[in-house]
Amino acid sequence: MEKDSLDKIWGACLRRSRKAQFELYQLFSKKMFAICIRYTESEQEAEDVLQIGFLKVFTNCHDYKGNGSLEGWIRRIIINTALEFHRKNKYTFTNNADEHLQSIISSQETHHPIYYKDLLSLVKTLPLGYRTVFNLAIIEGYSHKEIAIMLSISEGNSKSQLSRARLWLKEKLISIENINS
Amino acid sequence: MKNEELDQLFKEQLADKEISPPSFIWDKIEKELAPKHKINWIRYAAILAIIFSSALTIFFVKNTKTLSSPEKNMDDKISNLAMLDNKITKETTSAEAPLKKTEHLPENIIKNSDVSQDKTQNKVSSSAYKVKARETFSTRQTIHIEEPLVENNLKELTKNTGHQPLITYHMVEAGPIQSLISFPEQEDNMLASLATSEDEALPPLINKIIDKIRPTDRETPIKVSKDNEGSIQIDFKNIFAKNKNKNKRNK
Numbered sequence: 183m184e185k186d187s188l189d190k191i192w193g194a195c196l197r198r199s200r201k202a203q204f205e206l207y208q209l210f211s212k213k214m215f216a217i218c219i220r221y222t223e224s225e226q227e228a229e230d231v232l233q234i235g236f237l238k239v240f241t242n243c244h245d246y247k248g249n250g251s252l253e254g255w256i257r258r259i260i261i262n263t264a265l266e267f268h269r270k271n272k273y274t275f276t277n278n279a280d281e282h283l284q285s286i287i288s289s290q291e292t293h294h295p296i297y298y299k300d301l302l303s304l305v306k307t308l309p310l311g312y313r314t315v316f317n318l319a320i321i322e323g324y325s326h327k328e329i330a331i332m333l334s335i336s337e338g339n340s341k342s343q344l345s346r347a348r349l350w351l352k353e354k355l356i357s358i359e360n361i362n363s
Numbered sequence: 364m365k366n367e368e369l370d371q372l373f374k375e376q377l378a379d380k381e382i383s384p385p386s387f388i389w390d391k392i393e394k395e396l397a398p399k400h401k402i403n404w405i406r407y408a409a410i411l412a413i414i415f416s417s418a419l420t421i422f423f424v425k426n427t428k429t430l431s432s433p434e435k436n437m438d439d440k441i442s443n444l445a446m447l448d449n450k451i452t453k454e455t456t457s458a459e460a461p462l463k464k465t466e467h468l469p470e471n472i473i474k475n476s477d478v479s480q481d482k483t484q485n486k487v488s489s490s491a492y493k494v495k496a497r498e499t500f501s502t503r504q505t506i507h508i509e510e511p512l513v514e515n516n517l518k519e520l521t522k523n524t525g526h527q528p529l530i531t532y533h534m535v536e537a538g539p540i541q542s543l544i545s546f547p548e549q550e551d552n553m554l555a556s557l558a559t560s561e562d563e564a565l566p567p568l569i570n571k572i573i574d575k576i577r578p579t580d581r582e583t584p585i586k587v588s589k590d591n592e593g594s595i596q597i598d599f600k601n602i603f604a605k606n607k608n609k610n611k612r613n614k
Binding site for chain 1: 366369370372373374376377378379380381384385388389391392393395396
């Protein structure tokens with residue numbers, strides 16, 4: 183995406199042009215939807231997060247002061263919206279991890295290499311706390327300091343959750359490979 | 364597997380992926396972005412304005428019909444009389460002949476009539492006459508019975524004889540009209556129950572206008588209907604329920 187045309191679209195978004203808002207949505211919705219899916223429990227929830235996130239982008243567009251990339255700002259809003267969802271719904275850390283894993287294993291029987299969907303399902307098997315920290319730290323690349331602020335937890339808590347998430351994922355990967363081999 | 368390898372694997376596969384969201388999400392966003400409340404208030408205000416203005420016009424049209432019609436008749440009569448009077452004056456001045464003129468006018472009119480030149484030439488000033496006539500009408504109901512073909516008769520008479528014609532006014536006096544209803548507050552109710560075809564057509568008309576203005580808001584209808592006594596009532600059920608539901612859902 184050329185920077186000039188993006189600036190133009192964003193300028194029109196600030197003037198509440200519906201056309202420009204749609205163009206911005208077209209530009210970023212796919213990427214942001216992929217992020218939503220990683221953070222949420224279901225597709226339905228991912229859709230809700232995307233919708234509310236983009237509404238926030240459009241209504242709070244004047245809060246973007248040009249520090250960092252626009253995409254980074256939008257991503258931050260989407261992620262914060264997803265985290266708000268977690269807090270609001272007060273998810274428990276127990277989930278049906280085994281079921282997810284079973285489906286991954288069954289899909290692996292055809293000996294395809296481990297790709298996006300499988301890794302995504304694997305990340306989704308993580309308990310919510312681990313998964314959120316793993317998403318933020320490894321995939322989004324936030325520092326533990328930032329994560330601590332975003333989740334209102336301590337930095338140490340963030341680090342320990344990440345190491346536990348890694349451990350969990352390694353175990354699952356090994357078990358999948360063992361079954362396949 | 365080392366931590367770095369694991370991180371790398373997941374980051375490569377999961378970061379910067381693109382998945383197309385369902386298209387209805389944009390529709391939802393667009394709907395939310397629309398300044399909905401503002402438009403709604405404008406709509407409600409417009410509906411109320413239309414209803415009130417139509418009610419007012421109907422009220423005034425009806426009132427003027429019932430109140431002004433007798434007055435108008437009276438005015439017509441007066442102007443007719445004045446015209447006739449002017450003609451008489453012209454005829455009399457041109458004739459210039461002493462005449463005997465009998466008038467069976469009410470006494471008060473005769474007293475106030477303007478005698479200008481002669482006593483024999485009874486010139487009635489039209490303006491004074493008119494004013495007096497108006498007073499008479501306002502105080503009591505006076506009915507003039509004019510001779511048919513007065514004008515023709517006058518012309519013929521003046522031509523043939525050159526004399527001032529004999530003009531006769533027959534006036535019948537009637538007392539003030541008594542109201543049929545002894546209690547005026549009951550009169551309103553009685554009138555309201557007399558629904559005419561015009562009234563029956565009104566609520567559907569207003570409903571149609573409302574439907575045109577807010578065609579999408581089917582779940583919160585505003586309907587105008589007629590109650591037993593003939594008054595128009597506005598039903599707006601669930602008009603604010605939309606927001607209420609939304610708040611509940613968000614919680």
